[in-house]
Amino acid sequence: MKATGVVRAVDQLGRIVLPIELRRNLNIDIKDSVEIYVDGDMVVLKKYEPACVFCGNAREIKHFEGKNICSDCITKLSK
Template sequence: MKASGIVRKLDSLGRIVIPKEIRKVLGIYDGDSMEIIKVDNEVVVRKYIKGCIFCGSDKDVIEFNGAIICDECRKALSQY
């Protein structure tokens, strides 16, 4: 990932602001859920995308009766 050179301070409640320019480029909008994970010794913040209830994939997913299912698992289910 290319560094953007933007530095932000943590406030007293542990919050930071993701600059508007970065949100726009990444397609992050007001009300979007964000996922915060620890990877090695780094904190990674990314847009939360629901994954398939069977395999966890977030590629080619559809919602069916409130459940997220990927295309591959949907095809596998159709064989039963």
């Protein structure tokens, strides 16, 4: 894991502001969703990217009845 040297305080509502430099580097825009993971005693933030419910692929995602399905799985299902 790469250290950034950035330290931010948690406010009284539990919020943390991500610096613009980090948001630019990680391509996180206003209103983007961020996933939160816990790894031991660390909290890890990752830009949320929807993935296929069948294979986990995050490319060429289509939405079907509230589910994310990739093009490859759509092709396999149509056979």
